[in-house]
Amino acid sequence: MNALTLLWLIPLLPFMGAALNGILGPKGRHGAVTAVGVGAPLLSLLLALGCLWQYATSVNPAPFQQTLYAWVAGPFQIDVSFLLDPLSCIMLFVVTFVGFLIHVYSAGYMAHEGGYQRYFVYLNLFMGSMLLLILGANYLVTFVGWEGVGLCSYLLIGFYYEQEFPPYAGQKAFIVNRIGDVGFLIGLFALMGAFGTLDYQRITAAIMANPDHLLQPYALGLSLASFVALFLFVGAIGKSAQIPLFVWLPDAMAGPTPVSALIHAATMVTAGVYMVVRSNAIYQLATGVSHFVAIIGALTAIFAATIGLAQNDIKKVLAYSTVSQLGYMFLAAGVGAYSSAIFHLGTHAFFKALLFLGSGSVIHAMSGEQDMRKMGGLAKHLPITSRTFILATVAIAGIPPLSGFFSKDEILGETFASGHYILWAVGMITAGLTACYMFRTVYMTFTGTFRGTHEQEHHVHESPASMTVPLIILAVGAALAGLVGIPGKLFGNEHLNWLHTWLSPVLARFPEHGAEHQASSATEWALMGVSVLVAVAGILVARALWGRGRGLAGDQAFASRLPFLQRLFENKWYVDELYDRIVIRPVKWLARVCWKVIDVLVIDGSIHVGAFVTEITGDLGRLTTTGNVRNYALYFFGGILVLFALVLL
Amino acid sequence: MELFVFSLFALGALVSALAVVSHRNPVYATMSLVVTLVCVAALFLMLGAPFIATLQVLIYTGAIVVLFLFVIMLLNIQREEHSAPSGGAQRWAAILMGFVLAGLLFGLFWRAHAGAEIQPLTEDQVSLTRLARLLFTEYMLPFQAIGLLLLAAVVAATVLARRPDGRITAPGEESK
Amino acid sequence: MDTFLQLLAGNTLTRLIFFPALACLPLLFIRRDGAARAYALLVGLIEAAFGIGLVWANWGSPFPLLRDGAPLPWIPSWGIQYSVGMDGISMPLVLLSVILLPIVVIGSWEGIHKNWQGFALSLLLLTTGILGALLALDLFLFYIFWEVMLIPMYLIIGIWGGQRRVYAAVKFFLFTMAGSLLMLLAILWLAWTYKEMAGAWSFAFADLLRLQLPASEQAWLFGAFAIAFAIKVPMFPLHTWLPDAHVEAPTGGSVILAGILLKLGTYGFLRFALPLFPQASQRYAPLMAGLALVGILYGALVAWVQADMKKLVAYSSIAHLGFVMLGLFAFDLMAWQGALLQMVNHGLSTGALFLIVGMIYERRHTKEFAQFGGLAKVMPWFAFFLVFSTLSSVGLPGLNGFVGEFLILAGTFTSKSIALRGVAATATFGVVLAAVYLLKMVAATIWGPIKHEENRSLKDLSWREKLLLAPLCLLMLWIGVAPEPFLAPSRPALAAVLTSYQARVTEIPVNTVALRPEAPLSEVALGVQPPGPVAAEARQ
Amino acid sequence: MSPSYAVSTADLWSIAPEIWLAGAGALLLLLDAFLPALKRAFTPLSLVATLGAGWLAWTSVPTGPSFHGTLDANAITCALTLIVLLAASLALLASDGYLRREGLLSGEYHALLLWSSAGMTLMLRANELLTVFIALELLSICLYALAGYHRRIAVAAEAAIKYFLMGAFVSAFVLLGIALLYGETGSSRIPEIARALAEGKGSLALEALGVVLLIAGFGFKMSLVPFHAWSPDTYQGAPTPFVAFLSVAPKAASVAVLIKIVAAASASAPLAPKWSTVVSLLAVLSMLGGNLLALVQRDLKRMLAYSGVAHMGYLLIPLASLNRDSWVSVLVYLFAYALMNAGAFAVATLLFDKPGEQHLISDLSGWGYRFPVKSACLAICMLSLGGIPPTLGFLGKYLVFLHAVENHQIWLAAVGVLASLVGVFYYLRVVYVLYMKDEVKAPVAKAGDFLGNLSAGLAALLTLVLGLWPGPVLGWVADAVARLG
Amino acid sequence: MIVPATWYMLLAAGLFVIGTIGALTRRNGISIFLSIELMLNAVNLLLIAYSRQLGDLTGQVIVFFVLAVAAAEAAVGLALFIAIFRHGHTIDVNRMNLMRW
Secondary structure, three states: OOHHHHOOHHHHHHHHHHHHHHHHOOOOOHHHHHHHHHHHHHHHHHHHHHHHHHHHHOOOOOOEEEEEEEEEOHHHOEEEEEEEOHHHHHHHHHHHHHHHHHHHHHHHHOOOOOOHHHHHHHHHHHHHHHHHHHHEOEHHHHHHHHHHHHHHHHHHHOOOOOOOHHHHHHHHHHHHHHHHHHHHHHHHHHHHHHHOOOEHHHHHHHHHHOHHHHHOEEEOOEEHHHHHHHHHHHHHHHHOOOOOOOOHHHHHHHOOHHHHHHHHHHOHHHHHHHHHHHOHHHHHHOHHHHHHHHHHHHHHHHHHHHHHHOOOEHHHHHHHHHHHHHHHHHHHHHOOOHHHHHHHHHHHHHHHHHHHHHHHHHHHHOOOOOEHHHOOOHHHOOHHHHHHHHHHHHHHHOOOOOHHHHHHHHHHHHHHHOOOHHHHHHHHHHHHHHHHHHHHHHHHHHOOOOOOOHHHHHHOOOOOHHHHHHHHHHHHHHHHHHHHHOOHHHHOOHHHOHHHHHHHHHOOOOOOOOOOOOOOHHHHHHHHHHHHHHHHHHHHHHHHHHOOOOOOHHHHHHHHHOHHHHHHHHOHHHHHHHHHHHHHHHHHHHHHHHHHHHHHHHHHHHHHHHHHHHHHHHHHHHOOOOOOHHHHHHHHHHHHHHHHHHHHO | OHHHHHHHHHHHHHHHHHHHHHOOOHHHHHHHHHHHHHHHHHHHHHOOOHHHHHHHHHHHHHHHHHHHHHHHHHHOOOOOOOOOOOOHHHHHHHHHHHHHHHHHHHHHHHHHHOOOOOOOOOHHHHOHHHHHHHHHOOOHHHHHHHHHHHHHHHHHHHHHHOOOOOOOOOHHHHOO | OHHHHHHHHOOOHHHHHHHHHHHHHHHOOOOOHHHHHHHHHHHHHHHHHHHHHHHHHOOOOOOOOEEOOOOEEEEHHHOEEEOEEEOOOHHHHHHHHHHHHHHHHHHOOOOOOOOHHHHHHHHHHHHHHHHHHHHEOEHHHHHHHHHHOHHHHHHHHHHHOOOOHHHHHHHHHHHHHHHHHHHHHHHHHHHHHHHHHHOOOOOEHHHHOOEEOOHHHHHHHHHHHHHHHHHHOOOOOOOOHHHHHHHHOOHHHHHHHHHHHHHHHHHHHHHHHHHHOHHHHHHHHHHHHHHHHHHHHHHHHHHHOOOEHHHHHHHHHHHHHHHHHHHHOOOOHHHHHHHHHHHHHHHHHHHHHHHHHHHHHHHHOOOEHHHOOOHHHHOHHHHHHHHHHHHHHHOOOOOHHHHHHHHHHHHHHHOOOHHHHHHHHHHHHHHHHHHHHHHHHHHHHHOOOOOOHHHHHOOOOOHHHHHHHHHHHHHHHHHHHOOHHHHOOHHHHHHHHHHHHHHHHOOOOOOOOEEOOOOOHHHHHHOOOOOOHHHHHHHO | OOOOOOOOHHHHHHOHHHHHHHHHHHHHHHHHHHOHHHHHHHHHHHHHHHHHHHHHHHHOOOOEEEOOOOEEEOHHHHHHHHHHHHHHHHHHHHHHHHHHHHOOOOHHHHHHHHHHHHHHHHHHHEOEHHHHHHHHHHHHHHHHHHHOOOOOOHHHHHHHHHHHHHHHHHHHHHHHHHHHHHHHHOOOEHHHHHHHHHHOOOOHHHHHHHHHHHHHHHHHHOOOOOOOOHHHHHHHHOOHHHHHHHOOHHHHHHHHHHHHHHHHHOOOOOOHHHHHHHHHHHHHHHHHHHHHHHHOOOEHHHHHHHHHHHHHHHHHHHHHOOOHHHHHHHHHHHHHHHHHHHHHHHHHHHHOOOOOOOOEHHHHOOHHHHOHHHHHHHHHHHHHHOOOOOOHHHHHHHHHHHHHHHOOOHHHHHHHHHHHHHHHHHHHHHHHHHHHOOOOOOOOOOOOOHHHHHHHHHHHHHHHHHHHOOHHHHHHHHHHHHOOO | OOOOHHHHHHHHHHHHHHHHHHHHHOOEHHHHHHHHHHHHHHHHHHHHHHHHHHOOOHHHHHHHHHHHHHHHHHHHHHHHHHHHHHHHOOOEHHHOOOOOO
């Protein structure tokens, strides 16, 4: 039996799981809910593995496209169809695998929370949408998934709806995402207009057949390729929380921690990267926009890293870290290293999911406390959690041979090789900062003395197996995932970088545009050394400031030496406030003006004035009917004279 | 001679007409109307309409004016009351517009008919027979209709003048 | 007359139109509220069955045009005919109308406290008016039905409405009346022009379509039609009656008003104003598209700052119908498909939203956001339906709203005009604003802690209420996931109208009125009519 | 030459309806005097009179001139006669209950109403100015008396005296107009006047003045602005059921004469275009003035009086471009107006049962539920008056506007549209007061008034049914106009 | 010298205008009515004058009828004055304003 023919079931199964749990209702039995909620992703995972196996083992794998039905027919046909190609294979694996683990973890983490069933409905819904996003064979299906995950993000961030903040955070996430989606949509429209289709393969084929078509001037002084690339990137900015639309992601931490791991670290936020890579043919033709992407990525990376330095909420730190890492991915995509972007996406999925789940375990142990200032010395209470967490931290810091090292280093190497030295430098500094703030987290959480209340201390315990087992599995992944992308050049064997080879069919090659950057292996080695050194330096700084049981002293030291920077970082560069002042308030003011002035005063006012004038005219007119018959006779007489005058004239 | 007679009656008619419209006491006004009517009747005579002149005197002065006097006496109206001030604007507008109309009529009549030759009276024109023949042939229908009109007027007058409880009495009695 | 009665007895459009009106006669003698209500539901269900059956029976056919035999003379002296027909353009709206009818009855089940008899009468007459206006193929007939809709709606708002119901009802009436009187003049002018040209009176749409008018005449005639329809839609700046009408109308009234009545405006543009005045509509397309854009953004902005749920939804209607108008004035098949679908979508999602607002209003007798918050805790089903309908209204992919908006915007963006590209791009921001104000509504009502003690004891939706919303939500999902079955029947009709419209646009303008040659009846109704030799003669 | 004084049979048949009406009136008077026990049957009897007269007008009146050309009957006059008699019938039906309630039931009322109808039917057929004048006086005198018929209430007397003084004053002007036309053209027969005008005989200015005076005189009867001021006072004070007649029938008869006069005056080439201007001015003033003043009325009857003014303005629109088709619009409009206006007053009779008090619209608050059928009738009449489909009133407006469009006077139609927008507002006010307000005044319980209900119901039903199925009415009217030759 | 009919016409016009002004300025209802009678009489004079000028008797016929009409009007009018006097004890038209506006 050909597993590929069941490809469509992969996204459908979680949807069905969600529907089933939805029908079970809030009163559904715990076991049943778990069975459905975790079972559906498991089935998806198994099916996905089957598909991947089938796909990978087929000779000379050609992209597999499966069309279910026509979403819209007619001259502008858009199908509901799925595509399995090397890129979606990677994504499929990451999403189903990490997703399943997080489902398992959730079963433990959420076991005692209210709304257990609702949680799994949302989470399954998310899995379905995410799979739709990555398996979609055209931009539209991807977009459906794209917004679907946005919705789930909204629902899950606002999961604790009885509090004030989470619903607000969810709303913010949704709206900010939507701003990006507008860009995405406009990009789609332009594609639709240019190619009459949204199908990936057909568009790529059309571009390859006639690249010059895309270089024609289109609108806003941009070529078609640049226009599309720019607007698609706007979508990516929103979804992947890049400058300037990153503000939603830190707030999104209001949701349950597994959600943060799954959605706001491993999968959804990387959709932007996926989409850019998916559209690489266009981006390759839009060199200017690609530079822009790289710059945004680099800026976001360092910017978020600085904020990460000054956060006290463990999840906030991880959130900014995610933003920062996503910046790396865009940096990679911007400099044309698409496979590096996907590589980092994959490794990041593992170690960041692990970090989040670890933090979830910590929070679980701390009875919901998220403030690192109240933690400390947890390592001895949480052996598995602390070890896996530290492993992931090392991975993200970029210490070989853990996964983060390979992927991050590949990005930096490609950046350097492509001649973006400034961006490379920024990336390097960020790497140092990353190592620094991540180890700050580790030190503040796991070392030193406990700073929380006694009650909390009393309750601290290691999490159940359903939570720790995923941690361990992810830790293995975080440690080893880098091996799929060993920099082959160093060893003179390009094919050693399996991922690069695997993905190469997906990447368009334009003879005149895509000159491969070649760096000598000596340079590569040197760069690698530098990045390791930087990471180690970052760790040492962290250790100096926060390590060795110094607790909060490091923060105070930082605050007293650089009060301005500290405040700036702690308050996230005041971006939220800035938006409030320059966007939200003026628009709200405008809205009030529209309502109170234009609607009420001008339009209704003029109508009321019209009515009033009419009525006043009538009121004045009625005064002519004096009741005195002599007046009436006079009107008659006057009327005659007027009429006669009219005739005489 | 004819001019003199005309002037006399015309003047009489105008003066008495002015008296009709200006005298505060309705009784005097009514009496002045009699004078006007008689003067106009005389002019009818001069215009060769003796039958109409007779009717004028008989019906108007003999019947209508008497009716007026009767009602005025019945209602015991002596003078116009002064309590409610008469609207000045109404008065002046009326007079102004009256003059406009007068000017118009005078002008138009003068322009249309000044110097029109007038034929001497013929027998036919003063013939009562011819008048009667007209009445009974060409104007048969109005003649019949006027019968109904008069009947209706009688019924209308009785309906209106009846006391609220239906008895026909003089209005003066009820106030007592 | 006999033929008419035969039509009335058969499985025809005529029966579909007049069944509700005829059903009013027995209703005159049903004075008790309960009985009248049940009767209205029965009639509504039968009517829905008629409607669905009629559409179903003709689904397989290419659906060019379903007519009730030949046109019947109605007022022969003026060539006024009783002529009705359904094609792919009116079909979705007819279907929506008949489906909404029983839903409105059930939705008003408890909300209408007095005089159910009158309410049912108004509702049924209104339905006749709506269906008639949707199906009329004679402009006089159309006008009659158009006006027939007014009175029942006026009564529904004015009798069963809220505090300022009379103001709202009168405002609704006068606005609409002002527009339609202008349209009446234009219709008269058209008919007279036709008489001058062809020698006989006719108000038949097919006949009037043959008129080829000079630009100046087209301009004012189009203006008259456009104002009438724009008020109904409503387009900025003729929209201010809508928020008042919605806020004051009872739930059922709001549902019908938003669900169907507003669509008559956009339908009027598509069916009459554009084909009749191709060059004028082309000339004023930038203006109309611009106003549509303003409507989208303006409606959204104003909706955002409302404190009343119904007012918010009302302003959202302005924004949503702005999309429809934009689609219509893109003159692109995809955009038109989207516009037509969006009319249905808006009927479903806004209808559902009004029902939901009505449900909470029945419980709390207020629609102010400030009075709610945290209802998800006590009313999970309510929360579910509210979120679902809101998402549909927001245009979330996978639900119906997205399909319409996507097709409209994509069609507008990809149409030939460069300026429209900018308009479409700007209009896309309406999607963000939709999220802003609708999520504000959701957040303010169901999320957060419960702030008012009286909200703690609220009952969740009853079976009746769930049953009411379920079909709507199912339809939203269905259209969102697989819209093609809903698009396919209308495509040939829209394509035909568009083709002939474009053929007319490209005709050489005439200086005096000319008459195009006659086209086969079925095609005429669709607007298919390539310029022929007569038009060519007129050019010389 | 031996003139035959005998009245020919044909001549007699030509006034058969009037003879029938006059005779019936006289009979009722006699019955009142000698068989007062039959009082209860007066209304049915008088209905027999109107219906019989209608039947006679329909079947027996020969077309063409009679009585030496003083009368001229044709299909249109037949239609107008029927409209007058329709109004009379509706008013009689509505009167019965009122008269009984007020203890005023007597033969005089019916007789005067029948005679007045006779005057009207005569006037609209009259083709000679003296006959017109006599008929006018006949109908007027009856109307004066009927307006003041309710002896116990002061407003009725005031209504009557105002109407009377104005009427007499206007009569003098009409007479002056007749005199001028007669003197300048040498004839009092309308066709001959037309001929003389066409030939340019006489002083054009004086003839024009004569025509203006006649237009004003009949404009007064039709209560056109600025000759309208009496009508609200008179309508308010006069017995309500009688106003159902007063507000319709004299207007129908007067417009017939007006059209004849305008048509004749248009024979004069230099004057012809002026009449269009004059009529347009009157139409615009009436439409706007009537509607604006009706808008601010609180008294239902006054409101309807001003609304009547406005309606006569609409009615004049087809006269501004007078041709044969004008008749179609005029007749349909009049027919609609007769039904809906008489219907409205009939309902007002039923609802306001305190003559002499104001007929405040606000008193109707909430009565839509207390009197569902009557209120529905009133609402239908109001909507029809507002010109909202599918009522007959809409059809009338539609035809009037169509006529304007057809004759390049779309601006007039536009003014009409504007004015009717104002109109809709106050007609709707009645509807919303009926249905959308809470009751403020408890109505006095009273015995059922079958005939009154019949009158209101019939009028409303016809307004609605004929609005839906106007084919018969329009066909008949078009046929009548076609037979005009 | 034969006085031309024109002069009678002018006189009639004068009388008519006097009557009109009277009708418009008097407050007493009966005085108004008297003025109206005056107007009618003026028209009568005009008719007779025209009749004389045209040499046509129709004018006289009209006057004949007008006289009858005037009588009828007088009867009704005076009855009305009696009726109104019963209610308000006045025939001042300025005071007859129970209904206005």
